[in-house]
Amino acid sequence: MCRHWNLTRFAGKVVEGLTVTRAMSSGLTGVEAGKRAAARAAVDNHIKTGQAVGIGSGSTIVFAVERIAERVKSEKLQLQCVPTSFQAKQLIQDNNLTLSSLETCPKLDIAIDGADEVDDDLNCIKGGGGCLTQEKIVASCAKDFIIIADYRKNSGSLGTYWTKGIPIEVIPMAYRPVQIRVAAELGGKADLRMAIRKAGPVVTDNGNFILDWVAPENTHNWEVVNQKIKMIPGVLETGLFIKMARVAYFGNEDGSITSRTPP
Numbered sequence: 073m074c075r076h077w078n079l080t081r082f083a084g085k086v087v088e089g090l091t092v093t094r095a096m097s098s099g100l101t102g103v104e105a106g107k108r109a110a111a112r113a114a115v116d117n118h119i120k121t122g123q124a125v126g127i128g129s130g131s132t133i134v135f136a137v138e139r140i141a142e143r144v145k146s147e148k149l150q151l152q153c154v155p156t157s158f159q160a161k162q163l164i165q166d167n168n169l170t171l172s173s174l175e176t177c178p179k180l181d182i183a184i185d186g187a188d189e190v191d192d193d194l195n196c197i198k199g200g201g202g203c204l205t206q207e208k209i210v211a212s213c214a215k216d217f218i219i220i221a222d223y224r225k226n227s228g229s230l231g232t233y234w235t236k237g238i239p240i241e242v243i244p245m246a247y248r249p250v251q252i253r254v255a256a257e258l259g260g261k262a263d264l265r266m267a268i269r270k271a272g273p274v275v276t277d278n279g280n281f282i283l284d285w286v287a288p289e290n291t292h293n294w295e296v297v298n299q300k301i302k303m304i305p306g307v308l309e310t311g312l313f314i315k316m317a318r319v320a321y322f323g324n325e326d327g328s329i330t331s332r333t334p335p
């Protein structure tokens with residue numbers, strides 16, 4: 073189901089109107105305005121006092137955490153926040169939110185996170201920022217997994233706009249055999265993600281490497297593909313989030329929001 077809220081309709085509800093007003097008065101334009109609008113709408117529509125909340129990683133989640141912090145202050149919300157990365161942990165702490173963990177809160181009410189691409193069924197590619205494993209664990213512990221993204225991520229099928237490949241987190245000593253097996257069993261090419269401003273590969277928060285697998289163009293059954301990759305020894309997790317998201321909010325350049333639920 074697809075809903076497109078234009079500014080007028082969005083401003084029709086008090087909370088949503090606030091979101092739009094602030095998005096417009098933030099001075100942000102284009103993609104950044106879209107990220108902010110999507111993040112604020114998700115927080116305003118889904119966060120309630122008493123919840124345990126999974127906090128995603130990336131640039132869009134920054135706007136969500138800012139909005140959560142505003143609401144905690146103004147509405148005295150009681151929340152437990154569980155991070156999906158080192159970045160998310162810092163965001164929670166920097167915004168004076170209550171930092172928790174899956175040890176203390178193994179069952180979450182909600183998890184909010186960004187995505188690199190989202191298809192018609194709300195299957196996602198995630199891991200552009202290398203945090204896919206903890207993101208998937210946290211999302212799997214949440215009753216509702218909510219995606220926030222700008223309009224560039226709103227796609228009919230995976231691999232259309234996100235052409236950097238499917239991130240795969242691998243145990244370092246296995247990276248080469250996994251590269252070879254992925255290419256042999258599924259085609260395409262899996263490149264070791266290299267660091268910028270550090271010699272050598274990207275090292276994840278879990279001390280592992282990332283392969284970015286560019287799939288052959290005729291790849292469609294992502295659920296089967298995900299299962300096949302996960303069966304290769306040395307693979308920790310993939311950035312394919314299949315049938316996990318309950319709703320996705322996409323912020324458009326004009327500050328409006330398109331929300332989608334699975335068909």
Ligand SMILES: O=C(CO)[C@H](O)[C@H](O)COP(=O)(O)O
Nearest residue numbers: 130131132186199200201203
């Ligand atoms: O999966 C992720 C990190 O591993 C991010 O959520 C994803 O890359 C989207 O990031 P952004 O909000 O910066 O577009």
